[in-house]
Amino acid sequence: MLLTLVALALAGLLIAVLVVSGRERAASVSSERSSLVALAQQAREEASALEERVVELDAEVSRLRDAALGAETVGSELATQIGTLGVTAGTEPVQGPGAKVVVSDGETEVSGAEESLSRVLDIDLQQVVNGLWASGAESVAINGQRIGALTAIRSVQEVILVNYTPVVSPYEVLAIGDPRTLPTDFLRSSGGRWLQAVNLSSGIRFTIDSVSSRSVLPAQPVGALRYARPVPADEREDAQ
Amino acid sequence: MRVSIPPPTTTQARQRLRRALALRSGRGTVITTVLLASLGFVAAVQIASPDDVLDRASRADLIQVLDGLGARSSQLEQEIDRLEQARTDLVAGAGDSEAALAEAQERLDTLGILAGSVPAQGPGVLLTIGDPEGVVDAAAMLGSIQELRDAGAEAIQVSGSPDRAVRVVASTAFVDVPNDGVAVGGVALSPPYTVAAIGDPSTLATALGIPGGAVASLKGAGAVIAVRESPEVVVDALHEATEPAYARPADPDQSETTG
Amino acid sequence: MIPVLGLIIGIVLGVVLDVSVPPALESYLPIAVVAALDALIGAGRATLEGVFDDRVFVVSFISNVLLATLIVFVGNQLGVGAQLSTAVIVVLGIRIFTNAAAVRRLLLGA
Numbered sequence: 001m002l003l004t005l006v007a008l009a010l011a012g013l014l015i016a017v018l019v020v021s022g023r024e025r026a027a028s029v030s031s032e033r034s035s036l037v038a039l040a041q042q043a044r045e046e047a048s049a050l051e052e053r054v055v056e057l058d059a060e061v062s063r064l065r066d067a068a069l070g071a072e073t074v075g076s077e078l079a080t081q082i083g084t085l086g087v088t089a090g091t092e093p094v095q096g097p098g099a100k101v102v103v104s105d106g107e108t109e110v111s112g113a114e115e116s117l118s119r120v121l122d123i124d125l126q127q128v129v130n131g132l133w134a135s136g137a138e139s140v141a142i143n144g145q146r147i148g149a150l151t152a153i154r155s156v157q158e159v160i161l162v163n164y165t166p167v168v169s170p171y172e173v174l175a176i177g178d179p180r181t182l183p184t185d186f187l188r189s190s191g192g193r194w195l196q197a198v199n200l201s202s203g204i205r206f207t208i209d210s211v212s213s214r215s216v217l218p219a220q221p222v223g224a225l226r227y228a229r230p231v232p233a234d235e236r237e238d239a240q
Numbered sequence: 241m242r243v244s245i246p247p248p249t250t251t252q253a254r255q256r257l258r259r260a261l262a263l264r265s266g267r268g269t270v271i272t273t274v275l276l277a278s279l280g281f282v283a284a285v286q287i288a289s290p291d292d293v294l295d296r297a298s299r300a301d302l303i304q305v306l307d308g309l310g311a312r313s314s315q316l317e318q319e320i321d322r323l324e325q326a327r328t329d330l331v332a333g334a335g336d337s338e339a340a341l342a343e344a345q346e347r348l349d350t351l352g353i354l355a356g357s358v359p360a361q362g363p364g365v366l367l368t369i370g371d372p373e374g375v376v377d378a379a380a381m382l383g384s385i386q387e388l389r390d391a392g393a394e395a396i397q398v399s400g401s402p403d404r405a406v407r408v409v410a411s412t413a414f415v416d417v418p419n420d421g422v423a424v425g426g427v428a429l430s431p432p433y434t435v436a437a438i439g440d441p442s443t444l445a446t447a448l449g450i451p452g453g454a455v456a457s458l459k460g461a462g463a464v465i466a467v468r469e470s471p472e473v474v475v476d477a478l479h480e481a482t483e484p485a486y487a488r489p490a491d492p493d494q495s496e497t498t499g
Numbered sequence: 500m501i502p503v504l505g506l507i508i509g510i511v512l513g514v515v516l517d518v519s520v521p522p523a524l525e526s527y528l529p530i531a532v533v534a535a536l537d538a539l540i541g542a543g544r545a546t547l548e549g550v551f552d553d554r555v556f557v558v559s560f561i562s563n564v565l566l567a568t569l570i571v572f573v574g575n576q577l578g579v580g581a582q583l584s585t586a587v588i589v590v591l592g593i594r595i596f597t598n599a600a601a602v603r604r605l606l607l608g609a
Contacts, residue, residue, distance in 0.1 A: 015577075022578030036302045043309040050316035057323035061343075064330040068340035078344040085351040087489060088481050090410055095490035123383065130382055134413035138487040149354040149410045152390035156304040159297055164312040166305055176487040190378065190415055216490045222354060223319035228394040228438040230349045231359040231476060253547040253605035260546045261500050268553025273505035275560050279535045280506040284513025286528050289520050 047165065054221040058091075087139070090148030091222050094139045095214045096176040099183045101128055103195065104170035106203030118203040120169055122155035124194070125162075128173050129153065131191010135182055137175035139217050143167040146220035163220060174217060179210035353395050356407040356479025360395040364438040364473035365445050367455070370464030371431035378414035378422045383454030384435065385414070391447035393437040395475040400429030405477035412479075425479070432464075441469035526575070527568050530584055534567035535560060537591045540598040547605045567591065 066079045086092030103125065106118025129147055132140050140147045145162040147153075152163075159166050175182060186192045186208060195206045297305065326343050333339040352358030367384070369376055381398070385408060388396060399405035404427055406412070412425040421430035437444055448455045448467050459465045520528060538560040545551040567587050574583030603609075 018577050023576060036299060036306070037297075040297075040302050040306050040309070043306055043313065047309050047313045047316065050313055050320065054316055054319050054323065057320060057327065061323050061326050061330065064327060065340050065344055065347075068330055068333070069344060078341070078348060082344065082348055082351060083489060084483075085348070085355045085357070085481075087484055087487055088409070088411070089351045089354040091351060091354070093490040094484075094487040096484075096486040096488055098486060122386070123379070126382055126386055127379070130378075130413050133411045134415055137411070138484040140410075147410055149356075150389055150392075150394065151410065152386050154386065154390050156308075157298060157301045159301050159305055161305070161308055164308040176484075178486060221316075221319060222350065223315060224322055224346075225350055225353060225394045227362040227364065227392075227440060228353050228360040228475070229362055230353060231361050231474065236359055236476070250605065250608040252549065256547050256549055257606065260551075261503070268557070269501050271557055272502040272553055275535075275557065276502045276539070277505035277509035277512075279532070279539065280509025280511075281513040282509075282528065282535075283532045284510045285518050285520060286532055288514055 044166065051221065055219060058219075058221055086219070089222070090139070090146045090151070090220045093216060093219045094176060095216045096138070097179040097210070097212050097214060098137065098174065098176040099132075099179060099186065099208060099210050100215070101132070101173040101175070101186065101195075101206060101208045102170050103128060103173065103204060103206045106205060119158065120160070120171060120204055122153045122160055124198055124204065125153050125160065125171060125173070127191045127194040129191070131186050131189040131194065132173065132175045132177075132182070134189045134191065135177070135185035137177040137182060139176045141174050141217040143172055144218060146217055148220040148222065150222060151220060174211070174215050176215070176217065179212050183208045183210050354409070355481055356409040356477075357481060359474070359476035359478065360438055361472060361474045361476075362394070362438040363441050363471050364393070364436065364469075365441055365448070366468045366470055366473060367435040367437070367448060368464075368466045368468075369431065369433040369435070369458065371433075372464065373462035375461040376422065376431060376433070376458060376463050378416045380454055380458050381422055381424070381433075382414040384448070384458075385412075387447050387450070387453055387455070388435070388437045388439070388444060391439065391443045393439040393444060395438040397436050397475045397477040398424045398429065398433060399436070399477070400424075400431060400433040402430075404429060407475065407477040407479040409479045436473050436475050438473050438475055441471070445469050526580070526584070527571060530567045530571050530587055531564045533588060533591050533595075534563040537594050537598075538563045540595050540602070544598045544601045544605070547602060563591075 062079075062082070069079050083092065087094050103120050105120055125142060129140050129142070142153070142162050145151070145165055145167060147162075152161075154161050160171070161167070175186075187196075192208075195204075198204050199206060329339045330343065349358060353360045385396060385398075396408040397405050398408060400421065406424040406427045406429065408424070415423045417423050417428050421428060422433075423429070445467050447453070450456065455465055455467075538556065541559060542551060542556045545555070570587055571580060571584045574580040
């Protein structure tokens with residue numbers, strides 16, 4: 001009877017020690033990490049709320065400006081030009097038919113070192129976007145992030161950032177262009193060949209379809225440029 | 241004393257299956273149904289909930305993402321201030337088109353620089369790439385441009401021989417020309433190349449110097465690289481914009497198709 | 500039949516309603532689902548053998564889920580959460596497999 005009691009007491013002591021030390025260890029590591037994760041999630045939500053506000057304000061200012069300029073010929077010409085340039089510069093949302101390339105991470109059977117090989121990297125997405133432009137695409141977006149003149153596609157180890165915003169696999173690259181020729185032209189382009197090569201070597205999967213209905217690519221708002229300013233008209237050469 | 245029950249036959253089992261599938265209610269049906277419904281619900285929620293990439297990211301990644309998002313948020317806040325100011329000006333000067341014209345001209349300049357239809361000048365860097373070994377390919381150039389953009393380059397052009405300069409805009413593609421250099425935006429260029437970028441000179445220069453970056457790899461492979469910061473870089477090559485045949489402006493309210 | 504309909508309705512609701520998983524429950528949910536599945540398949544086998552008792556089903560369903568969750572919870576506190584949850588899944592998996600094989604034998608005679 002005494003032996004049973006002692007054995008149980010020891011067992012209880014062991015469990016208590018394990019629990020306390022385990023909690024301390026886990027708490028210090030996980031609490032720092034989970035607060036980092038929470039911070040990152042919060043930052044992401046804030047950034048996307050700010051983006052929405054910018055798009056809202058931008059539309060409002062455009063409306064006000066168009067209304068104020070409406071009467072004058074010079075003014076309304078300017079307004080039209082701003083609209084057209086916005087489409088090519090990526091600052092206005094666009095819609096149209098085209099193609100959709102979906103690139104996804106390969107199957108990961110082994111964790112650790114093996115995993116990184118079959119993950120989609122920034123160069124893969126850069127090549128896809130480059131191939132689409134070379135095939136005649138007029139506007140491109142990745143997972144809702146419009147590719148504009150200032151857009152960078154960058155990997156931060158396991159996360160890919162487009163316009164400084166994290167995007168995840170599967171990566172849906174939407175392009176507006178000729179839905180009949182864009183998919184085949186893309187497959188023959190350097191981007192298409194890159195995907196095929198990477199599929200063979202790393203198991204990264206991709207599909208490409210034409211999109212005949214209109215997809216909408218959101219705008220990528222741009223603020224005032226901080227370093228570049230236009231060359232004054234009188235200083236410009238007429239020929240390149 | 242145990243009574244041994246003979247194992248059920250297949251026919252019996254199938255009969256029971258049919259009986260069980262018949263519409264029938266009983267005492268236990270309610271709670272069984274509730275349990276199964278909750279199982280279905282929870283399972284579906286679990287399956288349908290997407291993995292958050294941030295949950296799986298490492299500590300170092302999270303810090304970098306936080307930095308990037310922080311920079312983006314402050315950029316966006318500045319833009320909001322500018323827009324709110326513009327709105328106030330426009331509302332205050334309603335009927336007075338002068339303020340509106342000035343604002344429109346400014347906006348047009350910005351968009352023009354981005355779209356490549358307006359020549360630009362400002363502080364920045366000049367990156368010269370000599371290629372005696374023939375190692376500079378389209379992928380390497382694309383990588384360098386991405387690094388410049390990531391570092392905040394606002395206007396970029398690439399020049400090479402023969403004496404041509406090409407403005408780099410969003411839609412500029414980089415394609416290898418076999419044995420002969422790189423085609424930038426459809427224009428074939430041969431080395432030596434010069435990339436001119438307008439932005440914060442030290443940020444751009446640092447980005448180009450990152451070990452493991454595109455430029456560093458080029459240097460390692462035998463290209464001759466020089467990076468020069470300059471207080472006045474001129475990007476005056478222009479991009480000939482063609483009227484889009486398929487892309488049309490979309491109503492700003494319908495922005496949710498991709499995600 | 501009605502319980503099966505209930506299952507289907509539950510699945511549809513789960514897909515249609517955009518419910519997000521509370522972060523605290525994230526690690527327990529998959530285990531609970533597998534434990535419930537084990538009870539479910541066990542009930543299926545009992546039905547085909549003619550020995551289904553709804554009371555037994557309810558008790559086994561609830562106790563499976565609670566027990567599995569409790570084991571994983573204790574494991575998390577001790578710092579061996581991942582390993583214990585693997586162990587629980589392995590055991591449940593074996594039981595599911597066994598019951599499913601019995602169902603197969605009953606229905607197909609082989």
